[in-house]
Amino acid sequence: xxxxxxxxxxxxxxxxxxxxxxxxxxxxxxxxxxxxxxxxxxxxxxxxxxxxxxxxxxxxxxxxxxxxxxxxxxxxxxxxxxxxxxxxxxxxxxxxxxxxxxxxxxxxxxxxxxxxxxxxxxxxxxxxxxxxxxxxxxxxxxxxxxxxxxxxxxxxxxxxxxxxxxxxxxxxxxxxxxxxxxxxxxxxxxxxxxxxxxxxxxxxxxxxxxxxxxxxxxxxxxxxxxxxxxxxxxxxxxxxxxxxxxxxxxxxxxxxxxxxxxxxxxxxxxxxxxxxxxxxxxxxxx
Amino acid sequence: xxxxxxxxxxxxxxxxxxxxxxxxxxxxxxxxxxxxxxxxxxxxxxxxxxxxxxxxxxxxxxxxxxxxxxxxxxxxxxxxxxxxxxxxxxxxxxxxxxxxxxxxxxxxxxxxxxxxxxxxxxxxxxxxxxxxxxxxxxxxxxxxxxxxxxxxxxxxxxxxxxxxxxxxxxxxxxxxxxxxxxxxxxxxxxxxxxxxxxxxxxxxxxxxxxxxxxxxxxxxxxxxxxxxxxxxxxxxxxxxxxxxxxxxxxxxxxxxxxxxxxxxxxxxxxxxxxxxxxxxxxxxxxxxxxxxxxxxxxxxxxxxxx
Numbered sequence: 001x002x003x004x005x006x007x008x009x010x011x012x013x014x015x016x017x018x019x020x021x022x023x024x025x026x027x028x029x030x031x032x033x034x035x036x037x038x039x040x041x042x043x044x045x046x047x048x049x050x051x052x053x054x055x056x057x058x059x060x061x062x063x064x065x066x067x068x069x070x071x072x073x074x075x076x077x078x079x080x081x082x083x084x085x086x087x088x089x090x091x092x093x094x095x096x097x098x099x100x101x102x103x104x105x106x107x108x109x110x111x112x113x114x115x116x117x118x119x120x121x122x123x124x125x126x127x128x129x130x131x132x133x134x135x136x137x138x139x140x141x142x143x144x145x146x147x148x149x150x151x152x153x154x155x156x157x158x159x160x161x162x163x164x165x166x167x168x169x170x171x172x173x174x175x176x177x178x179x180x181x182x183x184x185x186x187x188x189x190x191x192x193x194x195x196x197x198x199x200x201x202x203x204x205x206x207x208x209x210x211x212x213x214x215x216x217x218x219x220x221x222x223x224x225x226x227x228x229x230x231x232x233x234x235x236x237x238x239x240x241x242x243x244x245x246x247x248x249x250x251x252x253x254x255x256x257x258x259x260x261x262x263x264x265x266x267x268x269x270x271x272x273x274x275x276x277x278x279x280x281x282x283x284x285x286x
Numbered sequence: 287x288x289x290x291x292x293x294x295x296x297x298x299x300x301x302x303x304x305x306x307x308x309x310x311x312x313x314x315x316x317x318x319x320x321x322x323x324x325x326x327x328x329x330x331x332x333x334x335x336x337x338x339x340x341x342x343x344x345x346x347x348x349x350x351x352x353x354x355x356x357x358x359x360x361x362x363x364x365x366x367x368x369x370x371x372x373x374x375x376x377x378x379x380x381x382x383x384x385x386x387x388x389x390x391x392x393x394x395x396x397x398x399x400x401x402x403x404x405x406x407x408x409x410x411x412x413x414x415x416x417x418x419x420x421x422x423x424x425x426x427x428x429x430x431x432x433x434x435x436x437x438x439x440x441x442x443x444x445x446x447x448x449x450x451x452x453x454x455x456x457x458x459x460x461x462x463x464x465x466x467x468x469x470x471x472x473x474x475x476x477x478x479x480x481x482x483x484x485x486x487x488x489x490x491x492x493x494x495x496x497x498x499x500x501x502x503x504x505x506x507x508x509x510x511x512x513x514x515x516x517x518x519x520x521x522x523x524x525x526x527x528x529x530x531x532x533x534x535x536x537x538x539x540x541x542x543x544x545x546x547x548x549x550x551x552x553x554x555x556x557x558x559x560x561x562x563x564x565x566x567x568x569x570x571x572x573x574x575x576x577x578x579x580x581x582x583x584x585x586x587x588x589x590x591x592x
Contacts, residue, residue, distance in 0.1 A: 024396060027388055030465070031405040034420055035412075037431055056431070096318070099311030107309070115312075122323055124574045125330065126526045128551040129567035132333070132560055133326035156322040159315065192311070217413040220529060235415045250423070257416040264411035265404070 035261075042066070042254035049250050065251035066259075074229060075256055078237040081147050083263070085233060086216040089154040093162050093211045096155075098204060101166025102196060106175075116167070119160040127157075131224050138225060145227045153225065154215040162207050169203030170196065209271055213264055234260050333564035340558030353565035362541075363549060363566060367573070369456075370546040373531075374524040377463035378517055384464060385471030386509075392472070393479050410469035418533035421462050425449055449535050456542050459534055463524065471516050478509040514585045518578055525574050546570055 036056070041049070042065050043058040069075045104115045134153060135144075143149030173196060181191045219235040226232055238260060241253040334353055338346045357363060388406055392399065409417065424432050427447040436444035448458045482504060490500050528548035531537065537544035537552075546566065554563035 020391070020394065020396065023387065024391060024398065024402065027391065028398070028402065028405060031408060031468075034424055035405075035408050037424065038420055054431075054434075096315045100315035103309065103312035107312075118324070120575070120578075121571065122327060123522050124526065124571045124578075125327060126547050126550055126567045126570055128526075128528065128547055129330050129554065129564055130326050132554060132564075133329035134322065136329075137322055137326055152318070152322060156318055159319060159323070163315070213410065217415075219413065219415045235413045238413070239415045239419070241419075253419070257412065257420065260416060261408070261412045265407070268404075268407050268411060 038254045038257055041250060042258050044251055046251060062251075065255040069252040069256045069259070074232070075234070075237055075259070077230065078232045078234045079259070081231060082216055082234040085147050085150050085154065086212050088151045089158060089215040090208050090212045092151070092155050093158045094204060094208050097159055097162040097166055097207065098197075098200065099192065101163050102170050102192060102200075104163060105167045105170035106178075112167070115163070119164050122160045127220065131221065134221075135224060144225060145231055147226075147231050147233075149225055150222060150233070153221050154218060157218075157221070158211045158214060162211055165207045165210070166200070166203060169200055169207075173199050205271060209267060212267060216264060330564050331568055333561055334568045335565075336561045338561040338564075340554075340560060346561075349561075353562050354569070356562070357565055357569060363546070365541070366544045366546045366549040367570075369542075369544055370525055370570075371573075371577075372456075373460065373463070373543075373545050374521045376460045377467055377524045378520040380460060380464040381467035381471055381520065382513070382517065385468045386475055386513075388468065388472045389476040389479060390505075392476050406472050407469050409466050414466065414529055415533065417462075417466055418530050421465075422449060422534055425458065450539055452539055452542060455535055455539055459531055459543050462534065463530055466530065467520055467524070471520070474512050474516055475509050478512045479505060482508045514582070518581060521577065521581075522574055525570065 040056055040058055043061050043063070044054070045059070045062045045064075048054060048059060048062075104112050106112075107115075138144055138149045138153060141149075141152075143152060177195055177199075178191050181195045182188075186194065217235065218233075219239065222233045222236050223239075226236060234256075238253065238256045241249045241256065335348060335350060336346050337349050337352070338344070388402075392402060392406065396402075412420070424430055425448045427433055427445060427450075432448075433444060433446075435441075446454055448454050486504060487500065490504060495503070526547050528545050528551060531543050531545050531548055532551075535543045537548050547570070550563045550566040550570070553559050553566065
């Protein structure tokens with residue numbers, strides 16, 4: 001009897017797994033194939049790359065592409081620039097945005113409304129047009145063609161969204177906790193330091209991650225503001241491999257693209273737990 | 287009774303106290319923001335009312351609404367504007383459907399879950415310029431791997447120049463746009479799904495709810511708020527972005543993928559008409575605010591009806 005009941009259910013479960021795994025395979029191909037192809041290409045010899053009917057997998061591990069891009073093309077220098085820029089931007093954004101996000105969340109309606117309204121406007125105006133006045137402003141402070149000018153620009157570009165995310169995370173913290181602190185005689189800084197900050201850590205991590213990735217990947221501002229090769233960022237250097245005449249240095253480009261993806265993947269790996277707790281969850285509660 | 291009043295008063299006082307204190311935390315952020323965000327933004331908007339063109343020592347005249355009057359009859363811009371709206375909405379919806387589906391799969395107990403999790407983030411980990419270059423190489427006719435796979439498996443469509451063909455260019459770019467936009471959506475929706483208390487699901491199973499009912503009455507309401515935020519954000523981001531289109535098709539073929547952000551960029555940096563380009567920016571910002579207003583109001587109304 002029991003067998004009779006269990007069996008069809010099991011069968012049904014199995015049947016339902018077929019379309020599920022079919023979907024899984026589709027997603028894996030759609031998401032993974034481009035990356036896999038890039039990775040495989042980075043190990044192919046120039047001769048292999050000239051062949052018309054290439055197999056996906058390289059014939060061997062040809063490392064010259066990596067040597068080529070690291071040594072000859074200044075990729076190490078631009079990777080260093082990108083890393084310095086991304087880390088500085090992230091640290092500065094966090095230091096500035098955490099207290100300010102707190103202030104926006106806890107200030108009277110009229111101020112927080114004005115701040116939110118401005119954040120929204122700064123997001124909807126096309127970046128391509130802000131670049132003209134921004135270019136002038138960066139030139140005025142003498143930071144054109146410098147990585148510090150880029151840090152400044154990325155900081156300003158990152159702040160609105162960081163503020164918005166953090167405002168949401170702060171709003172999710174019950175105000176009663178702070179009131180209790182105030183009644184126990186804590187100063188407003190102590191409330192921020194000992195009550196709000198510990199609860200805000202996941203939100204801060206998510207915001208920092210977001211800021212880091214955006215500045216690591218950014219291309220357009222760098223293209224406009226950086227001219228000399230010494231100050232180039234990683235995306236700029238890699239984009240040059242596309243070649244102005246349409247000829248592509250495919251092997252080194254693939255190697256560079258793979259290397260450029262590693263730091264972000266590492267960041268994801270470290271923060272996977274935090275990522276799962278909701279990157280934008282703070283933004284919803286705002 | 288009096289304790290309640292007291293408590294309330296005390297609460298109000300305490301609230302005021304650190305409301306006043308909160309002010310100073312916004313000060314450090316204020317200076318860089320005003321100098322490098324508010325000022326350029328106001329300048330850009332102001333430019334829309336002038337005849338500014340590229341070059342040094344050019345006299346700038348205030349011309350009122352002249353740019354906007356000219357823009358009103360600029361059929362090229364409005365064609366591009368239409369493409370921009372289709373672009374933003376299609377990329378957002380496609381990425382939402384694909385991301386939601388992936389989040390549901392990632393929430394199941396399946397094999398290869400770890401691999402899927404990493405893969406779901408790969409598009410986000412790659413610098414967008416690289417993504418664009420990579421896809422244009424993947425999709426090259428005859429020598430590109432996609433075309434080789436299509437012709438090997440005899441899938442119809444082999445030999446198509448996906449990014450150069452009049453009919454396929456725009457859908458292809460939209461698909462790539464969705465590929466890029468998926469990770470944030472997937473991660474956020476997955477987090478919302480995993481935030482559903484397991485007791486709730488167990489209770490619904492005991493009550494005899496089937497998979498579809500559980501999806502409809504538990505999962506969908508749980509992800510509603512984040513979905514609204516994701517749609518709004520993505521529409522903002524996509525409407526103002528042109529990096530992908532810039533590298534993949536440069537607006538072609540025949541203007542089929544000529545999004546308005548690229549249109550305004552060309553107007554400013556190719557032809558040097560800063561004032562006219564800025565007026566396009568203002569119109570785009572207003573349009574997106576209007577769209578967002580309508581969308582957020584509609585989703586709020588839906589919430590109330592529930």
